[in-house]
C-alpha cells in the first residue's frame with residue numbers, strides 16, 4: 001500500500017495502535033489532518049481491506065480445491081487394492097492431528113508443536129536432543145500474567161524452548177554457539193557446556209590461568225621430584241618433558257672429544273699439520289627448543305656467534321650452513337651480521353613431532369680455514385598451538 005499523504009500513514013498508525021474509538025480524539029489534536037484528508041485516507045484503507053479480503057477468500061478456495069483433488073485421487077484406487085478400506089477409520093492421529101487418506105496408508109497432518117507419524121511427539125525447537133533429554137539442562141520458566149498475556153522468562157544461561165504454552169527453559173550451549181567459524185574463541189583449548197554456563201579445560205601438562213580460559217604449560221623440570229634418571233637432563237616441552245643425554249662423538253686416532261659442560265663438547269687440540277683433524281668440529285653444542293604447533297613463519301629460532309679469545313686475533317670472516325639433521329627443508333641458516341648467524345624456520349610445523357637440525361659456523365682468517373663449530377638443535381613441537 002502507498003498512502004498518498006503523510007496523514008494517511010498517520011491515520012493507519014493510529015488505527016493500529018489506538019483503535020477507532022480513540023482515533024477521532026487524537027485526530028483533532030493533530031492539526032495536520034483536515035476532514036477531507038481523513039475521509040480520503042479512510043477510503044484508501046477500505047480499499048486495502050477489500051483487497052486483503054479477496055486474497056484471503058481466494059486462498060481458501062484454492063485450499064478447498066486441493067483437498068477435494070486429494071480426496072478423489074485417494075478414492076480412485078487401483079483394481080487390485082481392496083476397495084473402501086479407510087486407513088483413517090482407526091483414528092490413528094493423536095493430539096488433534098488430521099488424518100489424510102492415501103493408497104494403503106494414511107498421513108497425519110499435525111497441529112503446531114507436534115511431530116511424528118501419529119503426532120505423538122512434542123516438537124523440539126532449538127536445543128539439541130542430547131541436552132533436551134538431560135533434566136540438568138532444563139529448568140521451569142518463571143511466568144507472570146501481564147494483563148491478558150502470560151510472560152515467561154528464564155534464568156541466565158537458559159532460553160525458552162518455544163513460544164507455546166508448555167515451553168521450558170533450555171540451557172544455552174555456549175560452546176556450540178561460540179565454536180562456529182568467525183566467532184571469538186571462548187577457550188584456548190576445550191569448552192565444556194554446563195547447565196546455565198560453560199567452563200574451559202586445558203590438556204594435561206597445562207594449567208588453567210586465573211582468566212579461566214587460557215592454558216599455561218607446566219614446567220615439569222622444576223618439580224622437586226627428579227623425573228629423569230640419573231645422568232640425563234630434563235628438558236621442558238609443551239605439555240610434557242623429555243630426558244636427554246647429549247653425547248660427545250667418539251674420537252678416532254689422535255682425535256678425541258671431552259665434555260666441557262652438560263651441553264657442550266670440545267675437540268682435543270690437533271697435532272701439528274694434521275689436516276683431517278682440523279676439519280672436525282672444534283666444538284659441538286646441544287640445544288633443545290620447545291615450540292607450539294602452527295607458528296607463523298618465517299621465524300628466527302636460534303642464533304650462533306663467534307667469540308674470539310681476548311688478545312688473539314679472531315677470524316675475519318664466517319660462513320654458516322646446515323650440515324645435518326632430519327628435516328633440513330624446514331630451515332634456512334643465514335648470516336645476521338658480521339659476527340652472527342641465525343637459524344630461521346620457514347615451514348609451519350604441526351605437532352607432536354621432534355625435529356633435529358645441525359648447523360655449522362666456519363671461521364676464516366684471510367680466507368684460510370681456521371676452525372668450525374657445530375650446533376645440534378633439537379625441536380620439540382607440542383600438539384597444541386599454545
Ligand SMILES: *[C@@H]1O[C@H](CO)[C@@H](O)[C@H](O)[C@H]1NC(C)=O
Nearest residue numbers: 252253254255271272274277
Ligand atoms: C697421531 O699423531 C702422530 C704424531 O703426533 C702421527 O704420527 C700419527 O700418524 C697420528 N695418527 C693419526 C691416526 O692421525
Ligand SMILES: *[C@@H]1O[C@H](CO)[C@@H](O)[C@H](O)[C@H]1NC(C)=O
Nearest residue numbers: 293294350351382383384385
Ligand atoms: C594447524 O593448522 C592447520 C591448518 O590451518 C589446522 O588444520 C590444524 O588443526 C592446526 N593445528 C593446531 C594444533 O592448531
